[in-house]
Amino acid sequence: MLVGISILGILYVVAMVFLAFFKRCRKFALWTGIIAIAFTLTAMTVTGSQINAEARAAGYDSADDQRDAQRAGITDPVIWHSQREAYLNTWAAEKKQQEAAARATKNQERAEADATCSKDFNCWSNKFNRAATKACAPQVERAAKNSFEWTDSFTSPKFPRAAINGNGASITYVGDAIKMQNGFGAWIIMTYECDFDTVAGSVVAVRVNPGQLPE
Numbered sequence: 001m002l003v004g005i006s007i008l009g010i011l012y013v014v015a016m017v018f019l020a021f022f023k024r025c026r027k028f029a030l031w032t033g034i035i036a037i038a039f040t041l042t043a044m045t046v047t048g049s050q051i052n053a054e055a056r057a058a059g060y061d062s063a064d065d066q067r068d069a070q071r072a073g074i075t076d077p078v079i080w081h082s083q084r085e086a087y088l089n090t091w092a093a094e095k096k097q098q099e100a101a102a103r104a105t106k107n108q109e110r111a112e113a114d115a116t117c118s119k120d121f122n123c124w125s126n127k128f129n130r131a132a133t134k135a136c137a138p139q140v141e142r143a144a145k146n147s148f149e150w151t152d153s154f155t156s157p158k159f160p161r162a163a164i165n166g167n168g169a170s171i172t173y174v175g176d177a178i179k180m181q182n183g184f185g186a187w188i189i190m191t192y193e194c195d196f197d198t199v200a201g202s203v204v205a206v207r208v209n210p211g212q213l214p215e
Helices: 002-019 023-057 063-072 077-117 121-127 129-141
Strands: 148-150 161-165 170-181 187-197 202-210
Touching: 023 063, 063 077, 077 121, 121 129, 121 161, 121 170, 129 170, 129 187, 129 202
Parallel strands: none
Antiparallel strands: 148 170, 161 170, 170 187, 187 202
């Protein structure tokens, strides 16, 4: 009975969330939704307590303990208690193996994807552009002896050009989207280069000089 009420409560809350998108119904949906949430949570709590009580009455420690016994195919709580630790240890070991296998598969897929990407200039340089921008920009700013001002935009990024070094272990990102003020107060456009280590994910070196990049 309580399980059915909990399900109906959840469905009602979902319906009120949908109804809240309509301005005329928003106030009604809000208040009745809050009441439904409180009622549903109460019903779910009582349901959980009831299920646990029934499981303990049947000789199990809890509803979860009873579900574990069912998973093992054991219906006698006495037999289950004598074999529970062995089953739990076996399941834990299996889960650990599955997680390790999933990680190994994921790592292999990532390695294969990186190997393919590294052969494509645009793919490899774009892959690290965001991280390089975040790490290199502060280093470029430190080269300013006075005030500085970035002139990049959504369509004109800080590092529009790149050069891949060697086997792709590092990439030199280049740009000229910054102005720096000299000692006389004049603003000068600066060109900057940042060598980014793709393995360590860190800046190797930064060079900043007056001038613009050639078109």
